[in-house]
Amino acid sequence: MSPSPFRTNRITGAALLAGIAGQPVAHSLSPVIHNAWLEAGNIDGAYMPFAPKDAAGFDILVAAGRAGLVQGLNVTAPFKEQAFALADEVSKAARATGSANILVFDEGRVRADSSDGQGVLYALSEQASDLALKGAVVVMLGAGGAARACAGALIEAGARIDILNRSQDRAEALAADLGPSVRVAQAADLAEADLVINALSVQPAIDLSVLKPGAVVMDMTYKPVVTPFLAAARARGLTTVDGLAMLIGQAAPSFTALFRRPPPPLDLRALLLAHLGEET
Missing domain, CATH: 3.40.50.10860 (Leucine Dehydrogenase, chain A, domain 1)
Known part of the structure; x- marks a missing residue:
């Protein structure tokens, strides 16, 4: 309709x-x-x-x-x-x-x-239905409000969240606020990620080649729907989740x-x- x-x-x-x-x-x-x-x-x-x-x-x-x-x-x-x-x-x-x-x-x-957390869970269920969040390692790119807003639902679903942010102080502050299921990550931790979420307002500069073949890549941005970050992940054959689904x-x-x-x-x-x- x-x-x-x-x-x-x-x-x-x-x-x-x-x-x-x-x-x-x-x-x-x-x-x-x-x-x-x-x-x-x-x-x-x-x-x-x-x-x-x-x-x-x-x-x-x-x-x-x-x-x-x-x-x-x-x-x-x-x-x-x-x-x-x-x-x-x-x-x-x-x-x-x-x-x-x-x-x-x-x-x-x-x-x-x-409802931000519900939005993330909905998007993952729609576009990455094979991903099991219980026990999953989620690398969150960014330590601002967008990262904070969706973290609770992921933690409740059983995921561990690693915050990767240019400002170490902000990452540490967010991790301290969100509790023991959240820690500060380093770039090397991307190799362990089951799910990578871009919670930045800009495109992240990370090396997608280090991700394992079954990793899922999500971008909270929806303009454009297929961001350069998601396009690069698709080119690697990775499952992608877009910000429009979260919205x-x-x-x-x-x-x-x-x-x-x-x-x-x-x-x-x-x-x-x-x-x-x-x-x-």
């Missing part, structure tokens, strides 16, 4: 308003996803982008949510840790990483959750939380690839 080129759901005075907050946020595909679901389900609602200039601006946006002006937010960089800190109630998934990508406002209270995986629980109902059936991947003008 594909949405029509013209919006068919009506916006009334009872419309449900949610959105995504980040800086920058203009690149986000979340409004495309959630508004397509709203249209497909003929739901009286809208999903909007919000771009607070700074932490103070994000505080104001959360205050607006407490005041009933918006019923929920997805949160992206650089506000995920701030979102967690502002919440009155925090889910287990959000607590595991100290960050949140979902805020739900209910009668002046703020509930924080994180789709975290979107469904977000929609359910924000609009208080599950999303209607829709081929999101086809919709998003068409939106991006790409094929995979």
Whole structure:
């Protein structure tokens, strides 16, 4: 089922308003996803982008949510840790990483959750179904918010995470925060990896030839869907997982939380690839 080129759901005075907050946020595909679901389900609602200039601006946006002006937010960089800190109630998934990508406002209270981990697990199940995470060695490239956000679900699934980051101090700080299943890695540790995840906003400079033949390579970036990092892994014959699959995986629980109902059936991947003008 594909949405029509013209919006068919009506916006009334009872419309449900949610959105995504980040800086920058203009690149986000979340409004495309959630508004397509709203249209497909003929739901009286809208999903909007919000771009607070700074932490103070994000505080104001959360205050607006407490005041009933918006019923929920997805949160992206650089506000995920701030979102967690502002919440009155925090889910287990959000607590595991100290960050949140979902805020739900209910009668002046703020509930924080994180679906980033669900997004990673969904993407791996869709595109690397043979990978067993229990006992797997996961090398995470980067020690920022993206790495933090997905680590909890991987740890809970039984994986060991090695953080490989240019700044040793940041890697050590993240490992200390996440607990005994996480350690700081060196480049030589790539040879042991069952799964390598790029959690950097730039393309990593690592030698893929050291990976074992059965290793899986994932990139959280989805523009382009097949990044140079994934293209190089494919050229080696490795299984690859793209960031678009992760985005789709975290979107469904977000929609359910924000609009208080599950999303209607829709081929999101086809919709998003068409939106991006790409094929995979």
